[in-house]
Amino acid sequence: MVKRLPKSFHCATEFTLFILGGKWKTVILCFLKERPCRYAELRKLLPKLSDKVLTERLHDLIDSGLVVRGRRGLGQAQEYRLTQRGRHLTGILRHLDAWGVENAPSFNVVVGTPLTDLDYERRRDGTGTRRA
Amino acid sequence: MVKRLPKSFHCATEFTLFILGGKWKTVILCFLKERPCRYAELRKLLPKLSDKVLTERLHDLIDSGLVVRGRRGLGQAQEYRLTQRGRHLTGILRHLDAWGVENAPSFNVVVGTPLTDLDYERRRDGTGTRRA
Numbered sequence: 001m002v003k004r005l006p007k008s009f010h011c012a013t014e015f016t017l018f019i020l021g022g023k024w025k026t027v028i029l030c031f032l033k034e035r036p037c038r039y040a041e042l043r044k045l046l047p048k049l050s051d052k053v054l055t056e057r058l059h060d061l062i063d064s065g066l067v068v069r070g071r072r073g074l075g076q077a078q079e080y081r082l083t084q085r086g087r088h089l090t091g092i093l094r095h096l097d098a099w100g101v102e103n104a105p106s107f108n109v110v111v112g113t114p115l116t117d118l119d120y121e122r123r124r125d126g127t128g129t130r131r132a
Numbered sequence: 133m134v135k136r137l138p139k140s141f142h143c144a145t146e147f148t149l150f151i152l153g154g155k156w157k158t159v160i161l162c163f164l165k166e167r168p169c170r171y172a173e174l175r176k177l178l179p180k181l182s183d184k185v186l187t188e189r190l191h192d193l194i195d196s197g198l199v200v201r202g203r204r205g206l207g208q209a210q211e212y213r214l215t216q217r218g219r220h221l222t223g224i225l226r227h228l229d230a231w232g233v234e235n236a237p238s239f240n241v242v243v244g245t246p247l248t249d250l251d252y253e254r255r256r257d258g259t260g261t262r263r264a
Contacts, residue, residue, distance in 0.1 A: 006241070008244070009179075009244065010180065010244050011163075011229075011232075011243060011244055011245070012177075012236065012243040013231040013232055014234045014243075015236055015239075015241055015243050016229070017158060017228070019235075026145060026149060028238065030143065031143075038152075046142075047142070047240070050161040056258075083227065088235055091231065092227060097148070099148045099223065099224040100145055103148075104141075104144065104218055107137065107151070108187055109138070109139060109140065109141060109193070110141075111140070111141045111142075111143060111144040112140070112142050112143055114143055115143075
C-alpha cells in the first residue's frame with residue numbers, strides 16, 4: 001500500500017526514506033537505475049522475494065509515480081523503468097550502492113552484483129544484452 | 133531486535149540498508165552524525181516516537197555497535213554518540229540528508245531542521261550548545 005506524500009517532514013532524512021519507500025522497493029529501484037528490467041529479470045535479481053511480494057512492491061512503485069511499465073516498441077516485452085520522478089533518486093541510489101561496495105570488506109561481508117552477472121551470462125550465451 | 137550480520141548479501145544496496153537498520157534508526161543516526169545527543173534531546177528531535185520505541189531503537193543501535201552511551205566527563209550527562217563503526221556511515225547519512233534538502237521543493241514538501249532549531253534555541257536562551 002502506498003502512503004500519501006505528507007506536505008511536510010520533521011527532517012530531511014525522514015523525507016528521503018519515505019520517498020525510497022522501504023528496503024525492497026529501494027533495492028528494486030537500485031536495479032532499475034541501471035537499465036529497464038522485465039518482470040522475469042527482476043525475479044532472478046531478487047530471489048528472496050516471492051512473486052506476490054515482488055508484484056506488490058512493483059505496483060506500489062508505479063502508484064508512487066517512480067516506476068512505469070511499458071513496451072519499448074511493437075513486439076517488445078513489457079518492462080519496468082524509472083519515471084522522471086524515479087530518476088530524481090538516481091544520485092542517492094548510486095550512493096547507497098557505492099557505500100555498500102566500498103564498506104563491505106571492513107565488515108567482512110561479501111556483496112554480489114546480480115545485474116552485472118545477468119548481463120554477463122547473456123553476453124556469454126549470445127542472447128544479447130538489453131541495455132537502455 | 134538486532135539481526136545478526138550475514139556474511140554475504142545478494143547486492144550492495146541490500147547490505148547498506150541492513151547496516152542502516154530501518155527508518156527510525158537511520159533518522160537517529162542522522163542526528164548523531166552531527167553531534168552526541170542526550171536522551172531528552174532525542175525525545176525532542178523525534179516527537180513521533182514513543183519512549184518505548186525510542187529506547188528500543190537506541191538499544192538496537194548499541195547492540196549493533198553503531199552507537200555508544202556514556203559520559204564525556206565526571207558530572208556530565210549521559211549521551212549517545214556514534215562509535216567508529218557508526219562513523220563509517222557518516223558519508224551515506226550526509227547524502228540521505230542532503231538529498232532530502234535538495235529535492236523536497238520539487239515534491240512540494242517542506243522539511244524541518246530540528247537539531248539546528250534546538251541548538252538555536254539553546255544559544256538564544258543562553259543555556260549553551262553542547263557541540264562535540
